[in-house]
Structure formats: C-alpha cells, structure tokens
Amino acid sequence: MSHTATAPEATTNHALRAYLYGLPGVDEVGARSRAQDLSTRSIKTTAKALAIDLAISMVDLTTLEGADTPGKVRSLCAKAALPDPADRTVPKVGAVCVYPDMVATAVEALRGTGIGVASVATAFPSGRAHLDVKLADTRRAVADGASEIDMVIDRGAFLSGDYLKVHEEIVAVKEACGQAHLKVILETGELVTYDNVRRVSHLAMRAGADFIKTSTGKVAPAATLPVTLIMLEAVRDHHAATGRRVGVKPAGGIRNTKDAIRNLVLVNETAGPEWLTPDLFRIGASSLLNDLLMQRTRLSTGTYPGPDYYTQD
Amino acid sequence: MIFEYAPAPESRSVVQLRETYDLFVDGEFTPARSGEYLTSLNPADEEELARVAVAGEADVDRAVAAARRAQETVWGRMSGAERGKYLFRIARIIQERSRELAVLESMDNGKPIKETRDVDIPLVAAYFFYYAGWADKLAHAGFGPNPKPLGVAAQIIPWNFPLLMLAWKIAPALATGNTVVLKPAETTPLTALVFAEICQEADLPPGVVNILTGAGETGRALVEHPGTDKVAFTGSTDVGRQIARAVAGTDKRLTLELGGKGANIVYDDAALDQAVEGVVSGIFFNQGHVCCAGSRLLVQESIAEEFLPRLKARIAKLRLGDPLDKNTDIGAINSAAQLERIRELTDTADEEGVERWSPDCDLPESGYWFAPTLLTGVSQAHRVAREEIFGPVLSVLTFRTPEEAVAKANNTPYGLSAGVWTEKGSRMLWTAERLRAGVIWSNTFNKFDPTSPFGGYKESGYGREGGRHGLEAYLG
Numbered sequence: 001m002s003h004t005a006t007a008p009e010a011t012t013n014h015a016l017r018a019y020l021y022g023l024p025g026v027d028e029v030g031a032r033s034r035a036q037d038l039s040t041r042s043i044k045t046t047a048k049a050l051a052i053d054l055a056i057s058m059v060d061l062t063t064l065e066g067a068d069t070p071g072k073v074r075s076l077c078a079k080a081a082l083p084d085p086a087d088r089t090v091p092k093v094g095a096v097c098v099y100p101d102m103v104a105t106a107v108e109a110l111r112g113t114g115i116g117v118a119s120v121a122t123a124f125p126s127g128r129a130h131l132d133v134k135l136a137d138t139r140r141a142v143a144d145g146a147s148e149i150d151m152v153i154d155r156g157a158f159l160s161g162d163y164l165k166v167h168e169e170i171v172a173v174k175e176a177c178g179q180a181h182l183k184v185i186l187e188t189g190e191l192v193t194y195d196n197v198r199r200v201s202h203l204a205m206r207a208g209a210d211f212i213k214t215s216t217g218k219v220a221p222a223a224t225l226p227v228t229l230i231m232l233e234a235v236r237d238h239h240a241a242t243g244r245r246v247g248v249k250p251a252g253g254i255r256n257t258k259d260a261i262r263n264l265v266l267v268n269e270t271a272g273p274e275w276l277t278p279d280l281f282r283i284g285a286s287s288l289l290n291d292l293l294m295q296r297t298r299l300s301t302g303t304y305p306g307p308d309y310y311t312q313d
Numbered sequence: 314m315i316f317e318y319a320p321a322p323e324s325r326s327v328v329q330l331r332e333t334y335d336l337f338v339d340g341e342f343t344p345a346r347s348g349e350y351l352t353s354l355n356p357a358d359e360e361e362l363a364r365v366a367v368a369g370e371a372d373v374d375r376a377v378a379a380a381r382r383a384q385e386t387v388w389g390r391m392s393g394a395e396r397g398k399y400l401f402r403i404a405r406i407i408q409e410r411s412r413e414l415a416v417l418e419s420m421d422n423g424k425p426i427k428e429t430r431d432v433d434i435p436l437v438a439a440y441f442f443y444y445a446g447w448a449d450k451l452a453h454a455g456f457g458p459n460p461k462p463l464g465v466a467a468q469i470i471p472w473n474f475p476l477l478m479l480a481w482k483i484a485p486a487l488a489t490g491n492t493v494v495l496k497p498a499e500t501t502p503l504t505a506l507v508f509a510e511i512c513q514e515a516d517l518p519p520g521v522v523n524i525l526t527g528a529g530e531t532g533r534a535l536v537e538h539p540g541t542d543k544v545a546f547t548g549s550t551d552v553g554r555q556i557a558r559a560v561a562g563t564d565k566r567l568t569l570e571l572g573g574k575g576a577n578i579v580y581d582d583a584a585l586d587q588a589v590e591g592v593v594s595g596i597f598f599n600q601g602h603v604c605c606a607g608s609r610l611l612v613q614e615s616i617a618e619e620f621l622p623r624l625k626a627r628i629a630k631l632r633l634g635d636p637l638d639k640n641t642d643i644g645a646i647n648s649a650a651q652l653e654r655i656r657e658l659t660d661t662a663d664e665e666g667v668e669r670w671s672p673d674c675d676l677p678e679s680g681y682w683f684a685p686t687l688l689t690g691v692s693q694a695h696r697v698a699r700e701e702i703f704g705p706v707l708s709v710l711t712f713r714t715p716e717e718a719v720a721k722a723n724n725t726p727y728g729l730s731a732g733v734w735t736e737k738g739s740r741m742l743w744t745a746e747r748l749r750a751g752v753i754w755s756n757t758f759n760k761f762d763p764t765s766p767f768g769g770y771k772e773s774g775y776g777r778e779g780g781r782h783g784l785e786a787y788l789g
Contacts, residue, residue, distance in 0.1 A: 025736040027756050031589030040323035040427065042639035049315065233586050268316045269630050276314040 222252025251284025
C-alpha cells in the first residue's frame with residue numbers, strides 16, 4: 001500500500017518531511033464522528049465481564065506526582081498485585097508506572113508478582129532537557145529494573161518542523177532502553193491537529209517505538225477517543241506495511257469503566273482483535289482501576305458495593 | 314482475543330401495538346368503507362405486526378372533505394403564532410415518545426435501532442421544531458409580504474424513512490396553513506398511525522391531518538382526487554412519472570422527490586480513512602434504501618488499489634442482524650419485493666461479468682436479508698451503474714482526471730446527490746460547481762438537517778423540501 005509503505009532511510013529532515021506529508025490526511029469532522037459512532041456500542045453481560053477483566057489487565061497503574069514517596073509507591077504496588085482483596089480472581093494489572101527515582105522502590109515491592117515497572121523518562125513531562133540528560137535518565141531507570149520506558153518526544157522540535165531531531169532522539173532512547181520496551185509519548189494535546197497525530201505516530205513507529213502513547217496526563221486534552229482512533233489506524237497501517245505490530249496506550253482522562261470499554265471497542269473495530277492484549281494495548285490510569293473493580297463486582301453479584309469497599313492507594 | 318459483543322436488544326415493551334388500525338380521518342380513527350385490511354410485517358422475521366385498513370375512493374373523499382373543512386374554517390384562518398404552538402407541541406410529544414417511535418420504526422421497517430434512535434426520530438422532531446418556528450414568520454421568508462397557503466395537500470411517502478418523510482411533508486404544510494391527507498407506504502404504515510395519536514394528544518383540530526393507509530390503489534385515488542390543491546410525492550421515478558401524468562392539466566401544484574444514483578467521488582488526496590467511512594455510510598446506511606445513497610463509488614485510479622482493500626476491511630466489520638440490537642449496523646431489507654429487485658439487479662451484474670464481493674456474513678434464516686455487496690470492474694455501460702438498486706450494493710468505478718470524474722458522475726438520468734472527497738479546497742469547489750445534483754456533500758455523506766433544502770435534478774424530481782426553500786412548495 002503506497003501511502004503506508006516503509007519510509008526511506010531517514011537520513012535527512014527533508015526525506016522525513018516528504019514521508020510524513022505523503023501520508024493521507026485526517027478529516028477532523030469525520031474522525032470525530034467515527035469515534036462518536038463507535039462509542040455508542042452497547043457492551044453487556046458476558047461481553048462486559050470479558051471487557052472489564054481485559055481492561056484491568058491493561059491498566060498501567062500510575063502515580064506521577066511531585067509528592068510521590070516510597071510509601072505511596074509501595075502501596076500502589078500492593079494494589080497492583082492484589083487489586084481487590086475480596087476477590088482473588090481479579091487479574092493483575094499490566095504494569096506500575098512511576099518516576100525514574102521510584103523505579104528501584106517499585107521493583108522491590110513488585111518482586112515475585114510478575115508485574116513489570118514502567119518508568120517515565122527523558123525529562124518527563126516536558127522533555128525539555130539535553131539529549132545526554134535524557135539518555136542518562138533512561139539508562140538509570142533501566143539499570144534500576146524498569147522493564148518499560150515511557151519517553152516523551154520533543155514537541156518543540158516537531159512543531160518547528162525538525163522531524164529529524166524527534167526521530168534521532170527516539171532512536172537514541174530506544175538504544176538506551178536495551179531490553180526494556182519503549183513507549184513513546186506523543187503529547188497529542190500539544191500537537192493539536194489530527195494530521196499531526198497521524199504524522200507523529202508514523203514518525204515514532206518508524207524510529208522504533210514499541211508503543212505509541214497519547215499523553216503525559218499533565219496536558220489537557222489527554223486521551224480523547226478520536227486521537228486514540230487515529231493512532232489505532234496508524235498502527236494498523238504500519239502493520240500492513242511492515243508486518244510489525246506496535247502497541248497503543250491512551251493515558252489521562254480515562255476514569256471509568258464506560259470510557260475503558262469504549263477504548264476496547266475502538267481497538268476491536270479499528271486495529272483489530274489482535275491488539276486486544278496487554279502486549280499491544282495499555283491504559284494509563286489511576287482512579288480507573290477501582291471503577292473497573294466495582295463494576296466487576298456488580299456484574300458478578302448483582303449489587304453495587306460502595307467505594308469504601310475498595311482500597312484507595 | 315475475540316471480543317464478541319453479547320446481544321444488546323432494545324426492549325419492545327415500550328411499543329403498545331393494537332391488533333387493528335383504522336384510518337385517521339377528521340380527528341378520529343374510523344374503519345375504511347371497503348372493510349379491507351392489509352397486514353404490516355416485521356421484515357426481520359416476517360412476524361405480523363398489525364392489520365391496517367385499506368382506504369378506497371370513498372375514504373379519500375371523506376378525508377379530502379375533512380381536510381378542506383378544517384383548512385377553510387380553522388387552520389387557514391388561525392394566526393401563524395397559534396399554528397406554531399401546535400407544531401411545537403407535536404415536536405415535544407415526538408421527543409417524549411421517541412423511544413417508542415424508534416422501536417416501532419425499527420420493527421416495521423427493518424432498519425437498525427441505532428439509526429432510528431440516533432437519526433430518524435431526532436430528525437423528525439427537529440423538522441417539526443424548525444417549521445414550527447417559521448409559522449409566524451412567513452411574511453419574512455422571501456415569498457411576498459402576505460403569502461397564502463395552497464389549501465389541501467395530498468402527500469404520499471415511501472417506506473425507507475417512514476416517519477421522517479412524514480415530517481418532511483406534514484411540518485412545512487401545516488406551518489404554512491395547509492391541511493393534509495397523507496398516505497404512508499403499504500409496508501410501513503405504523504409510525505404514521507402513532508403520529509395520528511400524537512395529533513390527538515396535541516389537540517390538533519380535527520381534519521388538519523388525515524392519514525389514509527393502503528397500497529398503490531389508495532395512492533392513485535388520492536392523487537387523482539379533484540379536491541386537493543397540491544400533490545407531494547417521494548418515491549420511485551416510475552410512480553413519479555405516473556403522478557406527473559395524472560396531475561398534468563390540473564391546477565394542482567406538484568413536487569416530486571424520486572430516485573437517484575449518487576456518485577461518491579474519492580480523489581487521490583482524500584483523507585482515506587474518513588473517505589472509507591463516508592463511502593460505507595453513503596451506501597450501507599439504512600441498507601442502501603436511500604434515494605440519495607452514494608451507490609456509485611468513483612475512485613481515482615491511482616489510489617484504487619489501496620482504497621479497495623481498506624473499504625473491504627471496513628465492510629467486513631459491519632454487523633448485520635437483529636434490527637433491535639443496539640450494535641446492529643445493517644438491518645433487514647424492507648420487503649420480499651424489494652429483496653427480489655435487489656437480487657435481480659445484482660444477478661444481471663454477474664451475467665455482465667462484473668466482479669462481486671461480500672464479506673463472510675451469516676444471514677438470519679427468516680426475514681428478508683441481503684449481505685453488503687461490492688461490485689468491482691463496473692463501467693458506465695453496466696446496468697448496475699445506471700439503475701437504482703435501492704439496496705446495500707455499491708458499484709465501484711474508477712476515473713483518471715477531475716474532468717472524467719465529473720463526466721461520469723453526471724452521466725446518469727438522475728441528479729439527486731453526490732459526494733466529493735478531497736483535502737484540497739479548490740478542487741472541492743471546482744468539482745461541486747460542475748456536478749448536476751441537488752445535494753452535494755463535501756467530505757461527508759448522508760447528513761440531513763431541517764435548515765437545508767433537499768431535492769433533485771433531472772429524473773430525481775423537482776421542488777425542494779426542507780429549509781426556507783421548502784416553504785415555497787406550500788405557499789401560493
């Protein structure tokens with residue numbers, strides 16, 4: 001497929017620009033209307049039960065606050081390993097996501113649970129630091145045991161048209177990751193247009209991203225359905241062109257079960273059922289998990305327990 | 314992982330169907346003189362929904378007389394502001410009963426509840442609200458300082474958007490001070506009869522709205538009745554021709570909204586994912602039972618090879634089945650006769666060597682169903698490129714240059730709708746200027762709004778419905 005064929009070697013900014021501007025445009029009204037249309041799918045009973053467990057297994061349980069402490073991180077890890085103390089059949093979450101200096105604490109707390117630690121890196125959330133600092137940030141997180149790195153792109157470089165800089169940084173961070181998986185945060189709320197979302201998605205995938213992620217959670221709007229839709233179209237097209245499946249992670253603003261299920265429907269009907277696995281779809285969230293647990297209990301017992309029956313960590 | 318959506322049926326309990334429906338004449342439900350009834354089926358499972366009276370000439374006489382009396386003694390004399398109040402009241406009741414109307418429309422027509430709930434019924438209310446607002450502003454509509462109603466309007470509507478077509482006909486007629494005798498389609502009379510109940514609920518004066526059910530003979534009697542001042546018809550071009558003949562030589566005013574063979578032009582610089590969506594909704598919305606459907610895809614040859622697999626992948630995701638399931642995208646074909654016509658036309662495509670494709674798609678065992686179908690390798694010479702199929706069948710043609718796209722799009726006896734997909738504004742305007750179609754959608758398709766006029770060129774009919782323009786058809 002001509003539009004989505006592998007890009008030429010990205011030796012120059014000019015070549016990258018030609019590649020990105022050769023991608024088909026995104027009609028904003030149409031993208032919004034498709035996302036809206038899919039959000040009216042009615043997911044009930046058995047389908048809902050399945051979707052809730054799937055969503056729980058995809059949650060990157062996150063704390064990214066200046067006020068984070070080892071105690072806060074440890075209690076979040078306990079929650080990740082045992083989301084609902086009253087029900088041991090609840091699946092474990094996808095990962096725990098923390099700042100780099102909390103990685104060692106999280107790794108220690110999660111030892112033996114099989115849950116990985118994702119660390120934001122590269123001067124999260126703004127990304128405004130020198131490349132050597134970003135790489136050091138990344139290497140230290142990996143050395144402390146992070147199995148996933150959530151980097152931020154240089155939005156300033158992207159908006160100023162320096163696609164090569166964005167590309168080279170991703171390539172360099174990917175190398176610094178070693179065995180760790182690389183999620184590339186596009187911060188679509190700062191790139192604003194849907195054309196930009198599509199271009200930056202392809203740029204990140206071309207540079208080696210294992211996942212593309214919508215947002216830091218620090219900028220509004222964060223993960224809107226149309227943006228996630230466009231990113232899912234991008235990974236679908238990238239797979240058709242290269243055979244490689246890249247994951248997608250919406251993060252920020254997904255607070256309840258309904259939102260989570262809407263995202264899963266989007267995945268199912270856009271990228272396809274192959275993406276319905278924590279290996280290829282994650283949801284960056286914190287308060288979402290308790291709502292998923294509450295809905296899960298309600299579905300299996302028929303009653304709606306109060307929020308106090310769920311642990312706040 | 315396979316993510317199966319569990320059945321999510323909308324409840325039928327909101328609909329209280331009567332076993333038998335009589336004619337609605339002069340504010341009352343009264344039996345037809347003939348004593349004849351027809352049965353309205355649910356096309357999704359062939360269940361008999363209700364028996365409906367068949368109006369004959371004597372009933373048409375009664376209804377036209379009631380409409381005349383109401384027009385001359387009450388409705389025509391009433392101030393526009395007062396008429397507006399009735400229309401606003403009707404619009405509000407439609408909103409209040411929207412769930413019931415959506416479920417009933419889906420049962421009687423076969424279209425998915427998603428469409429009746431999100432498109433048909435909200436638009437029905439919107440058309441009544443819109444024309445309610447015009448009722449006291451007619452002097453400012455651009456048709457002279459004191460425009461007058463025509464009198465009694467005979468209105469005949471099709472089965473594809475039963476209640477919406479009723480709204481397109483009745484709302485402007487009533488806003489302008491006319492009274493109406495309306496005949497809904499033989500296969501989809503039920504929401505019109507509930508609308509009659511709504512007129513009663515709104516205390517609409519008797520005779521302002523009369524609903525006569527029946528088949529073609531009833532329609533003929535209504536069109537030929539000498540006591541009406543205006544005939545408005547939406548339906549097939551064949552019947553439209555017969556009506557034009559019947560009305561010729563009389564003083565009656567006539568508007569016709571007939572068939573179409575709309576072209577959806579996709580240029581090589583289009584936003585592909587959204588163009589795919591638009592092409593899909595252009596032909597598969599309402600099972601393709603849409604006069605303005607984009608039934609011909611004209612895709613630029615340079616991207617056809619990329620576009621078609623995307624289109625097929627998208628079509629394969631369409632969910633066909635129980636119209637009342639909230640996740641259904643494609644419902645049932647409205648009648649056995651329509652299914653037969655779709656089959657016959659697509660079979661000629663096979664004989665003519667056109668390539669036919671449908672996704673793997675289980676069709677329910679009872680009821681009338683047709684899988685979404687793509688016909689490729691179609692040229693202008695093929696029957697499926699020229700004749701209206703009125704079903705979920707898309708003919709794919711290619712073009713090389715904008716001139717060729719326009720020439721092919723216009724090369725049809727019809728001229729109702731067209732779509733243009735390009736990211737380049739100048740090309741959009743260049744193309745739209747040259748297309749001979751009443752409605753041209755730009756980077757979208759099948760979008761309707763009460764403020765927008767709608768109607769055709771050539772054999773797609775004449776007159777406009779909707780918007781300020783739609784008032785003209787009912788003003789002298």
